Amino acid sequence: MKRAILYARYSPRPDADKCLSNERQIERCREFCERKSYDIAGEYQRLLDGYYGIEPAEVITAVPLDDKDIQKLTENLSALVGKKIVLKSEVDPGVIGGIVARVGGKLLDGSTRSKLAALRRELVGTERKR
Numbered sequence: 001m002k003r004a005i006l007y008a009r010y011s012p013r014p015d016a017d018k019c020l021s022n023e024r025q026i027e028r029c030r031e032f033c034e035r036k037s038y039d040i041a042g043e044y045q046r047l048l049d050g051y052y053g054i055e056p057a058e059v060i061t062a063v064p065l066d067d068k069d070i071q072k073l074t075e076n077l078s079a080l081v082g083k084k085i086v087l088k089s090e091v092d093p094g095v096i097g098g099i100v101a102r103v104g105g106k107l108l109d110g111s112t113r114s115k116l117a118a119l120r121r122e123l124v125g126t127e128r129k130r
Contacts, residue, residue: 055083060090060100060111077103 033040049056057077059065065073070087078085081103097112 049086053083055081055085055104056088057081057085057101057103058088058090059102060092060095062091062093062095062097062112064091065089073099073101077101 046056057074059073070089074085074087077087085103095111095113096116098110098115099108100111100114101108
């Protein structure tokens with residue numbers, strides 16, 4: 001009985017000629033990753049950050065932030081989200097003023113540009129109602 005089980009488990013498959021070799025499987029995985037442009041290291045870092053309760057945040061301002069402002073902003077965003085924040089800061093003069101923050105899947109837009117756009121929509125809406 002044991003011999004039959006071992007033979008069935010370790011004998012070559014009848015359809016072995018149709019199966020891909022390990023080298024071919026690795027090559028196909030590599031081709032798939034290149035075609036889909038997966039960032040394996042980035043995905044691993046995202047999973048690791050999630051495990052340790054770290055949330056990446058992107059902040060866009062009109063002027064560069066100094067270290068004191070970055071530290072205070074990091075503390076405020078951390079309190080808002082309830083996780084440790086790793087902040088990446090960018091400068092975009094088109095923001096005009098204020099701040100745009102993207103934390104996780106949330107967008108917090110406190111820029112002057114968005115406030116002006118909202119005011120414009122409101123004024124155009126009241127103009128049409130007349």
